[in-house]
Amino acid sequence: MSGDNLQEIRKLIARKNVWDRIFAAIGLLSMLVGIVTLLALIIDLCSDGLPRLSWQFLTSFPSYKPEQAGILSAWVGTTLVMLLTAIAAIPLGVAAAIYLEEYAQKNWIADLIEINVTNLAGVPSIIYGLLALGLFVYKLNLGESIMAAGLTLALLILPIVIVTTRESIRAIPNIIREAAYALGASKWQMIWDHVLPYSIGGIMTGVIVGLSRAIGETAPIITIGALTFIAFLPDSPIKNEFPYISFSWLMSPFTVMPIQMFNWVSSPEPEFQVNAAAAGIVLILMTLAMNSLAIYLRYRFRKNIKW
Amino acid sequence: MNDKQLQLSKQKQITPKLIRDVRERAIEFLLFLAAFSCVATTVEILFILISESVAFFEKVSIVKFLTDTQWTPLFSDAHYGILPLASGTFVTTMVALLVAIPLGTISAIYLSEFADNRLREWIKPCLELLAGIPTVVYGYFALVFVTPLLQKFFPELSGSNMLSAGLVMGIMIIPYISSVSEDAMRAVPVQLREGSYAMGATRLETALRVVFPAAISGISAAYILGISRAVGETMVVAIAAGLQPNLTLNPMEPAATITAYIVQVSLGDLPHGSIGYQTIFAAGLTLVLITLVLNIAGHFLSKRYREIY
Known part of the structure; x- marks a missing residue:
């Protein structure tokens, strides 16, 4: 060369x-x-x-006067709706995931369910709003209540919960299951005593990721017709006297953080835009807090597990 | 032990086993019901959308719905043409994709082929944070920050416009495109890269001519995911692009999308069963059909171009 x-x-x-x-x-x-x-x-x-952003902003009701308005009813509403979403989505999602991973045989019903889970994850959130409007608000007569909103968001995050739960169940090696059977456990005893405890970290991560998505969802809640001007709090779920728990908050009208923010954004007065920005900060902090919790949980549980 | 005693002990053994079996079966059935709730949700979504749309199409012909160039269901002179809303959705989606596909694809190639591990560990969560910000906050950002910024370059731009909504939406869907594409590219076997390097190709040549074509099925799935996100996105367009139906392909103008129209109607107080109420279900059905077609297209694309190593 x-x-x-x-x-x-x-x-x-x-x-x-x-x-x-x-x-x-x-x-x-x-x-x-x-x-x-x-x-x-x-x-x-x-x-x-x-x-x-001030203490007054966090503890005041919305108002027609921008400088007096606050987000008290919004963050209380968000907390209650998230509580209901979690209560509805966790058992349903975890049960569905257990069925798909541990019980389902390879047949067309299992295939059908799997295809549905994937498809539901891709359905635009506003379509869930239309579903809720037709089903919860009118057919089941729940009206524009916390109940309707919580169930809607639960359906919305169900695919997320199912997919993450399945992943963490699948990560458990089969020797654990065989060991449980060898000691005479029934299938359900094996799942309840072994599969669920070992996958709890992944399940919690999935639930929190789902909730952090639900907390920012605006469109489906607007669609069910949630009122935007709420200057009162729902009835408290915990009471001083017997039976200490009350369920009337479920049917109460409500507002949530993203709705309150949208309401202020679309207002023509510039002072309300400032309120919208302040509400946006609180909303982002809520999502960030939940996401970091999810990352921390994933890290902690992954560190502790040694098969 | 005589016969009687034997029988007794057998009975004692059978009962707990029976109870246990019944309990196991009942639990399995309950779990099945939970899993089946997903199918029920899909069926219920379709049932509600179709039944309300059928009532709508009894009053308005499908031909009119698809060809009329005006959408004024709440006016006295009511027109029910989906075209203005569909054009709004089309333009905002196109603007978003012009941002998200190049940026998302280049980011994915960089992260999968060029970046070292430490950089990737840092940048990926930052990018994924983009997908975690609530969409109503993006809407605020588009309206209060991006539009005034654009108006410095295009003074004739109106306060609500599809351009800023589309741009912000594009940034928002970058992480969907980049993370799914990156996964697809990292799944390409390392032997293909080594073969390419052995032939004297550089990193860039390997990335563009070997890894990218090999991962094309996963990458196209990522694009489809991005498109259906953009089509279904609601709050950004409702806040930043305006609520006026407008048949135009010019992104500088304000225009409502299909999703923004549903929001607009929901903000008002339409009686249950009126034709205005039914229009949002017809609009929703259109939206579902569009995303369904996209999903099916994505499914076939990824099958068609799947490389088997």
Whole structure:
């Protein structure tokens, strides 16, 4: 091979390596677009809303006067709706996942259920709103209540709960099941005493991820016709006198954080925009807190498990 | 032990076993019911959408619905043409995809082929955070931050417009596209890359000519996921793109999408059973059919281009 040829090959390699670097730079830049937008969003929200955030804002009802308005009914509503969503979605989702992983035979019914779970995860959230409007609000006569909203969001996050629960059940090695059977456990005893406790970390992570999605959902709750101006709190679920628990809050009208924020965003007065930004900060903090809890749980449970 | 005693002890053994069997069967049935609730949800969604739409199409012909160029169901001179709403959905989705597909794909290639592990561990959660921000916050951002920013470059841009809604929606769906595409590319066997390097290809050539084509089925699934997110997105467009139906392909104008129309009607107080109430179910059915077609297309695309190693 002559020296000239070698030179040419070296040049060619150098030129190609330049392209490599150029692409690496473009790649970094394109990821930066997303991250810079995220930063811009948070900075914009904070610069607009942080001055408005105060104890008074958290403990006041909405009002027609922007400087007196607050998010008390919104965050209480969100908490109660999330509580109901969790109560409805956890048992249903976990039970469905157990059936699909431990019981289902390979037949058309199991296939049908699986296809449905995947499809439901792709249905736009506003369609769940229409389902809730037709089914919960009118057919079952629940009206525009916490009950209707909680059940709607539970259906919405059901696929998330099922998929994550299935993954964590599948991660349990079969020797555990065989050991339980060998000691005379029935199938359900095996599931209740072994499969469920060992997969609890994954289940909790999935539930929290689902709830953090539900907490920001606006469209389905608007669709069921939730009122946006609520200046009272639902009846308290815990009472001082016997029987200490009351269920009348379930049928109470309500508002939630994203609805309250949407209400203020669409108002023409600029003072209300400031309120919207402040509500947005609280909403993002709620989602962030839930997501970090999910990451922490995943980390902790993964560390403790040694098969 | 005589016969009688034997029989007695047998009976004692049978009863607990029977109880246990019955209990096991009952539990299995309950679990089955829970799993079947997913099928019931789908059936109920379709039933509600179709039954309300049937009532709607008894009053308005399907041909009119698909060809009329005006959507004014709440006016006295009512027109029921889905085209203006569909064009709004189409334009915002296109703008979003013009942002999300290039950025998402390049990010995915970078993360899977170029980035070292430490960078990936840091950047991926940051990108995924983008998908975790509530959409109503994105709507606020598009209206209060992005639109004024764009107005500095295009002074004639109106306060609500499809451009800023589409741009923000595009940023929002980057993580859906990038993370699914990245998974697909990382699933490509390392031997293919090694073969390519052995032939003297650079990283970039390997990424674009070997890994990307090998992962195309997963990547197209990621695009489909992104498209159906954009089509079904509600709050960003309802806040930033306006609620006026407008048959146009110009992203600088305000226009309502199918989802924004459903929100607009729900904000009002339409009586149950009126034709205005039925329109949102007809609009919802259109939306479901669009996402269904997309999902089926995605299914066949990924089957058609699946590479078997």
